[in-house]
Amino acid sequence: MDRCPTIDIRELVQRRGVDFDDAFASLLRLYLDVDRHSGELTAGYDLPCHKGCDGCCHESVFVTPLEFYGVWTWLQEHYGEGERAEIVRRARAIYEAQRDAIRALNAPPPLGEVDHTQVARTIRFRCPLLGDDGGCLVYPVRELYARLFGCSFNEQSGIYGCDLSGKYFANKELTLLRARSVALQLNDLPLTDMRQIYPYYIYELFGVLEG
Template identity: 30%
Template sequence: MEFKDIFTKYEAIVAEVDSAFNKVAEQADDGIKCHKGCSDCCHALFDLTLVEALYLNHKFNEKYSGMERSQILERADEADRQIHKIKRNAFKASQAGKSASEIIKEISLARVRCPLLGTEDSCDLYESRPLTCRIYGTPMNIGGEAHCCGKSGFDKGKQYPAMNMDVLQNKLYELSKEISDSINSSYKELSEMLIPASMALLTDFTMEYLGARTSKKAEPEPEPEPLEVTPQACSTCSEDKSACADCNYSVSLGQAPEKD
């Protein structure tokens, strides 16, 4: 299943984000500490929007097969079990009365190794990595609050250019809605799905899984045009057949009545 046009739009957003990252890096002095071999963001817990999950799944299926694919999927399965446990504990904490802010803080401190993080601490799908991975090292504005990587060199209290995550998320939701609309999904909230990277790799995103409705209502058949009747001569008299209704005889053995 392909969403070529929508993926092209997504890649345009990726290009914008990469450009913005470079601009922030230029203006942020020595605040951004991202370098080859650093994998701090590869252990953060975050979810992907539908369009990101489908794109990552598509690129993974394009690139990997055989033993390499199996190894990554094994890591994805392990990561997914860890994430499920963390979210289950968070739910239990909320039922026990713990505040949302406390739960969110605990989740933000959770560490789960990304299944795409290879043995040499490098991303196995780096060119197609999600947007969160691309901007992790920059200051981020999320719901009006500032966030940044724990390994960054930004000074507290000092102002820096920041990525507006709310605007970025809205763009991703719009593309996700395009996907949902394009397949006429029966799931009303499909475009609002949030999916861990591990599940994005493990899932077989079939049309059935996405609730696609491809059947169309049959168009009504056009009504037949009225037939044109051309009067024809009757075989028993000189009148045309339209006059038979007024005739006062019935035909018997093919004999025509004698005329007065």
């Protein structure tokens, strides 16, 4: 597919009774607040996360519709149709190869499980928004969890991050944000009624187009 028509995200969102600009401005304020607070707490550390390290971009990262709409709006403003079409092509391939597991994220958690963590672990992919150089194509508007990865606590008070981050912070006296409680703040914003992964949202937006 080399077509990737521009989608009127504002109109799409308006159909759900939401003013996109207001909602996205609120989301950006939350991002700013989290970045600032996390930056203060980790100011004394030389975090292993650095440009070009894409370790966190090869697993299922949960994203709300509002975050996705913000990302796609930004993409449409900064990338041409050909580049967007390539992202859609990658997302479609991921979606079609792992459709059942991805759609299972929309259903209640499997019996005996409290959330979709286990299902999400079975979905492996390189984020379609990851550039060839290992940099995030939408870095300024990347999702909340990317901002918390490698610099916050998980629910077990371990590091929410990769092995590298875990080893770096091991045996250090730490005060960090708690990823889950920060992420719950998203619920105060509109268009945050579900969590899915980028390939799902992109497929939903463009899946009907011919390949």
